[in-house]
Amino acid sequence: MRWTGIALVAASFLVPPFFAGDFYVNLASQILIAAIFALSLNLLVGFGGMTSLGHASYLGVAAYISALLTTRYGFGHGPAAVISLAGTTALAAFFGVIALRATGLGFLMITLALSQVLWGLAYRVSNVTNGDNGIAGLTRPMPFGISIDSAVSFYWFALIVATFAFVMMTIFVSSAFGSTLKGVRDQSRRMAALGFNPWMIRWITFIYAGFWGGVSGLLYVYYNKYIHPTSLSTTSSAEALLGVIAGGSGTLGGPAVGAALVLLLKNYVSAYLERWNMLLGLVFLFIVLVMPTGIVPGFSRLMAGLRGGSR
């Protein structure tokens, strides 16, 4: 049963590029990027109990650093990617020190405020970021000399990165350290009394989540070949948070499912329905009412119930 499930998931990722049109392959690439982003946010929200409304900072900053280095300063894609990820990780370390002075609602507000500062900078410091016009005319890298300019080749590239990201984040939360992270989420005072340093555990997780947020930002800018301040906006952070909660925060695959749902509603349904935001709201309401823990835990409970009933 378990292997059938894994085979089905693998097939759903591996088969479509062979017959689907470019529109759908591109949609799938965007889903992969959104999934990495949501999974990285889930490290904070689901496993760390730190609800952040500023995670777009890491996606946006990684994208902007790469865009600026390759267009303005003549860097190659390789060094630009390394500097971009290092810079984003350092930013997460710095923001973490500020935001982790608080927990709960205070933490949420600080992350929101910090991301708003970056969003404002991207708009206002237009001699660097080109402001509201964004930075256009970007190129995609050629990993190992292979062009990823076509829809299908980019999809394979994104799939490899997303799989690696998923595995790395799964190892992280399944490790001994991951157990302590969940412990700090559930009973931080008790964890401190047992000899764990809750602040350090949260900070390390914050930095790790920032790094993977940066990875999704690189893919984002490669895909779009364009970057605009909206990538740093609260909407961008909130959509990812919506995906995490809808899919099932604190589960391994849930956030990817939630991110896919949000993206499909946004990109696919909006072609047919002008008020797609309303539909998104209704779908979200439905999930909260019917499956308060999210789609993935909700469905697995449903399946378990059906199996138990048919016996």
Next chain:
Amino acid sequence: MTLLTSDHALEIVNLKKAFGGLVVTQDVSLTIRPGERRLIIGPNGAGKTTLFNQISGDLRPNSGEIKLFGKDVTPFTPYKRAHLGLSRTYQIITLFSNDTLEHNVTLGLLGLRPSRWQMWRPLSYYGDLSTEARRTLDTVGLLHLADHPVSDIAYGEKRRVELAMALAQKPRVLLLDEPLAGLSNTERAQVKSLIGSIPGETAVIMIEHDMDTALDLAESVTLLNYGRVIVDGDRDAVIADERTREVYLGV
């Protein structure tokens, strides 16, 4: 090894704590020998748990000193004190209710080991942790429930898990905050013999209202009232003291 040369496991000097105008700990001084069994009594609101919270580091005192084995730990965070051999249990059960009993006790063991920072190996890789957690659960008589989540077990059993988590750490100073609260007579007897079997080198400081049971376990008693130490000393002397009857026994 300055830690070993100290005569006192725990030394508290002129401790003071106030929440705004409400003084909850006033000029409290105590010394506990290694291996001592000390009972702390006093009416509700006497400042017993507040004192515990200051010893464990959850609360910072306004003034005064707390020394563990001669080392001033007053500015230390709780986790640093845990690494010096201090463990505690809580009056209100504070467990990881979705996790198994074994996982709860394992966290207690992991807290003092460097492998708690291990980011690629799962907890299950450390078989010795699991073995030791199960052994500790066995000593508190809960081995048969090791694989059940804490949310499944009865209140009295949760109390024993609290104790198991602290005991697993092999503390040198153990703070027990009302370990008998809410237990049935049978459970009381079980927990009592459990506390009685704590290794002799561990100093145990216990807050407890059930005098009948707790007095048997104590060598010395401290009576607190309104945040002050009223009487302090040998068990029988404190019980016989006039002021104890006045404050606590209400005679």
